[in-house]
Every structure is written in C-alpha cells, then in structure tokens.
Amino acid sequence: MTSKAPVKHSVAPPPATTHYQGEAEHGHDHDDSHVLMHHFDHMEQQRESISLGMWTFLWTEIMMFSGLFFCYALFRWKFYDAYLLGSQQLDITLGTINTFVLLASSMTMALAVHAAQVKNRKALMGYMVGTLIFGGAFLGVKAVEWTADYHEGMVPTFEFMGPRGNWNPALWRTTHHARTDRKPEEATRLAQIKPDSTVTYDFKHKKEVSVQQVKMYFMLYFCMTGLHAIHMIAGVAILLVMLLMAAGGWFTNGNDQPVELFGLYWHFVDIVWVFLFPLLYLIAGFSMFGGAH
C-alpha cells in the first residue's frame, strides 16, 4: 500500500491506465484515470465514437417501436370509434401517476450522470437508487393495472381457447357510470365472442362498434406497453448491476461514460412512454372522476 487512492473502494476499480502519449500531445494535467484505447487518438474521439455506437443501438430501438406506432396510427385512422371505446377502459389516474414517476426517474438518472462526472460516488449511488425506486414503482403500477385489465375482460385471447381467457365485452365500461353500477348477471356472462359481435357505448356520442376492431386496440395496447415494460425491466436489471459497480468506484474515477450511455437508454424508454400515454389513455378525453366531459 504505497499509494492510497483518495476514494475508498469496496471492490477494485478498473485499472487506471492512462495513455500517456495522449496526455503529452494535449499537455493537460487535470485529466486522470480515463482509459484511452489504443485504436483512438484522443479521449474526445473515443467518447464520441462510443456515444455514436449507443445512438446506433437507439436507432434500432426507434425503428422497432415505430413499427408498432405506425400500426397504431393506421388502425386509429380506420377504427377510431373502436379506439375510443378501448381507451375508455383504461385508468387515466394510473397512467398519469406512471408518467410522473417515469419523468422523475429520468431526472434522477440525469443527476446520476452528473454525479459520475463530478466523481461523487455517494451521490451517484443515491441517484441510481432513486432511479431504481421510480423504475420499480412504474413497473409495480403497471402490474396492478394489467391485473385490473385482466379482471375487466380486456385481454384478447385466442378464439380456439374458448371462454377460458379473459376477453369479455360484457365487462367493459360503456357509459360514464362506474363499473359497479352494472347488473351482476351481465358482468358474469362470459360471452362467446362471435366475429360479428358489436358493442354499443355512450361516451362522447352513441356508437355501435365491432368487437374485433376493439380487439385491435387492445392488441396494440398490450404489445406497446408490454414492449415498453420489457425495456423497463431490462433497464432496472442493468442499473442494479451498475449500482454494485458504482459502489466499487467504477464510474467515479473518470470513467463516467458507461453511466451516460445507460442514461441515453433510460431517457429513450422515457420518451417512448411520453408518446404512449396520450395515444393510449387520452383518446376519448378526460374522465378521471367518472363524470361526463
């Protein structure tokens, strides 16, 4: 123990080998344990190349989600009235809470990046834990919401399975009145949905829509929020590992870029939700308190 690092590490940080040739070229002395890989000329080039790599990955993500968004747009145009009925089944309160929670998690993630850049290990860990809590809260709310969706007959299942799954238009909300106002015998009728079944509703106006068209809305709802949730789960898992690494001082020794790259991913997932929320929840407007518009 001839040289003691200024920060206490519970796990050994990565080797702090500095490319001294680069140091000499630029003649600065405040830089420390950045690792300049041999195929880059200087840190700036290395950072930009790595960022570009992450953006390339985000391109593929954007393309994947935009396929679903296009599907959504096309069928919204075709089946607007069915979309209106579908979105009325969702809980805007839970959707709003989740939007707040996710925006807050983006804030803590941005602060975590800042903490890594100023080499504050404790702040970095704190903000990472904050992001994990918000991310976990989002997934928790989603789990509650999906469970309710299942019990309210909104999960499209395969026809050949018969009435086993929970796809039941008889359970849907078709007016602004609360669900509990429904007659029990109507709610317990697990309908065999025929291809030409229709549902009549009275929200903004009276309309009769095809159950098959509402099914398209719910297929897209579960695919889009599901794919988004898969990204959240992956993000939380990666962040847990990064938290352990941060505890060992991995990102507060000048090697802060991994935190920034993860931040890019996290913010991207946030952006997806920023679009999903108004598109899925707010089609028919605001009926948070069960009242008319």
Next chain:
Amino acid sequence: MTEVARHETTPGSLAGDRIEDTHETGHHIVPISVYVKVITALMVLLVITLGAAAVDFGKMGLPWLNIVIAMTIAIVKAVLIILYFMHVRYSSKLIWVFSGAAFFWVMLLFVMTLVDYFSRAPSLAY
C-alpha cells in the same frame, strides 16, 4: 504518485455550477440547474396535456385539435429530453445529425406509408 496528485485535483476543478468545456476529455458537464428547469418544464407540459385532454374540441367543430395538441406537447417533451437529458445540445455536430436523422427517418417512413394507405381506392382498402 503523479496519478494520485491528479486524482485529488480533478473533482474541485469540475465542481463549478456552470457548463464547463472540458475539451480535452471531450465532454461537458451539464449543471444541475439546467436539469431542474427541464424537469419542471416536463411536469408542466404533462399537466397541460391532461388539461387539453379534458377539453372536447370536437364540440367546437375541431375534432382533430385534441390529437394535434397532445402530439405537439409530446414532441416538445421528447425534444427537451433529447437535447438536455440526453446531452445532444452539448454534443458534437455528428451526434446532432445522427440523433436527428433517426427521428427524421421515422417521419419519412410514416409519411410515405400513410400516403399509400390514404390514397387507396375504397375498394382496395386495407
């Protein structure tokens, strides 16, 4: 020993609450005050989204206005997140072009495919 000395001097030199151009290391440190302003704007925009959704513009003969307002706000929110949280505002021109091109490309795919669908004869619908 030189490494240890540099280790100790660095945090102080980066702790200022202003945008520091650490040109040699190729990245900027965005001050916390910027993040606070952006998150405030995002929360306000979310409230505006909800407020706009509470108004039924269809009754005023403008049924398209709800979705236009909702999407405009969503795009503003996304741009704020991309520019500040994702640091594109402080990144090189290459990152600017690269990130912008991704969204431009999505727009291109949307427009061209929708042009196809919108311009079909009713008998060829779907």
